[in-house]
Amino acid sequence: xxxxxxxxxxxxxxxxxxxxxxxxxxxxxxxxxxxxxxxxxxxxxxxxxxxxxxxxxxxxxxxxxxxxxxxxxxxxxxxxxxxxxxxxxxxxxxxxxxxxxxxxxxxxxxxxxxxxxxxxxxxxxxxxxxxxxxxxxxxxxxxxxxxxxxxxxxxxxxxxxxxxxxxxxxxxxxxxxxxxxxxxxxxxxxxxxxxxxxxxxxxxxxxxxxxxxxxxxxxxxxxxxxxxxxxxxxxx
Numbered sequence: 001x002x003x004x005x006x007x008x009x010x011x012x013x014x015x016x017x018x019x020x021x022x023x024x025x026x027x028x029x030x031x032x033x034x035x036x037x038x039x040x041x042x043x044x045x046x047x048x049x050x051x052x053x054x055x056x057x058x059x060x061x062x063x064x065x066x067x068x069x070x071x072x073x074x075x076x077x078x079x080x081x082x083x084x085x086x087x088x089x090x091x092x093x094x095x096x097x098x099x100x101x102x103x104x105x106x107x108x109x110x111x112x113x114x115x116x117x118x119x120x121x122x123x124x125x126x127x128x129x130x131x132x133x134x135x136x137x138x139x140x141x142x143x144x145x146x147x148x149x150x151x152x153x154x155x156x157x158x159x160x161x162x163x164x165x166x167x168x169x170x171x172x173x174x175x176x177x178x179x180x181x182x183x184x185x186x187x188x189x190x191x192x193x194x195x196x197x198x199x200x201x202x203x204x205x206x207x208x209x210x211x212x213x214x215x216x217x218x219x220x221x222x223x224x225x226x227x228x229x230x231x232x233x234x235x236x
Contacts, residue, residue: 006045013042013049029053033060040215047085047109050216056086057163058187061210062223063089069183070094070159079150079157079177082164083110083120085215091115094159100149102165123149125165133165134193143169150177163187168197175201175228184226194224204229 016022022042029036036053037060043050056063070076075095080087083099087110090097097118101107107122114120125133128142143166150160150170156179162170167186171194174184189195189209198207208225 009042009044010046016042026052037213037215041218044216047113050085051088051113053215054089054092055215056089057084057215057217058086058185058223059210059212059214059221061212062185062187062225065208065210065225066159066183066185067093073158076158077156078159078161079153080161080163081146081150081167081170082161083107084163086161086163087118087120088113088115090159090161091118098153100146100164102143102146121149131166131169134168135165138165147173150174156182158182159185161185161187167194171197171201175205178228180228180230182227184228186224186226187221189222189224198224198226 013022016025025035025039029039036055040050040053040055070093078090078094078097080090080097080099083101083106087097087099092115095117099118099120100123101110101120102124104122104124107120110120123146125138125141125143125146127140129140130142131144131147133141133143147166147169150173157177158179159182160174160178162174162184164170171186178184186194198205206227206229209222210225211222212220214221
């Protein structure tokens with residue numbers, strides 16, 4: 001069903017291009033968030049088409065808040081598990097971006113689109129189960145090296161994005177590496193396992209929940225913006 005939907009969307013986009021209506025949508029999308037979202041539905045699984053609209057694949061509300069955060073932190077260093085439109089979007093707003101990707105085919109597509117201040121590292125899973133991914137199709141694979149890739153990045157990390165595989169383990173690592181005053185973006189938190197991962201950290205985290213329209217998706221989703229509370233001062 002998913003494949004059929006994507007094929008139908010791309011056929012519709014071709015028809016709109018032939019009639020000239022796609023160009024009209026492109027012009028209106030610059031001025032209207034609603035039209036931008038509608039136009040982005042025609043770009044599902046088409047990286048090059050969506051990049052023209054300069055939006056990450058998070059809720060629009062989350063993107064707005066992250067953009068405000070980055071404006072207040074010029075030269076921000078960002079780390080990202082899972083590359084995509086957000087990698088390019090961050091590259092246009094951050095000092096440096098380091099993205100880790102597990103899929104070699106997708107990594108090749110992404111490298112052609114990256115700005116000069118963004119670097120992509122491919123870390124494929126290996127057979128095993130030390131750090132699994134619960135996403136269907138990845139049973140029996142170990143993402144320990146993928147999750148641990150953040151440990152190879154020296155220096156402060158002001159923004160950490162979790163939008164790839166083994167997100168629960170990535171969250172645990174991100175909490176430990178985030179620079180004070182920094183921000184973690186955890187996408188697709190509708191999924192119960194991600195909510196459970198957040199709950200494990202208890203009161204240590206401040207979580208802003210955003211829910212609503214997301215580029216290229218016909219249904220609402222949730223993206224969480226997370227800050228880590230500083231340790232409580234020791235009693236005298």
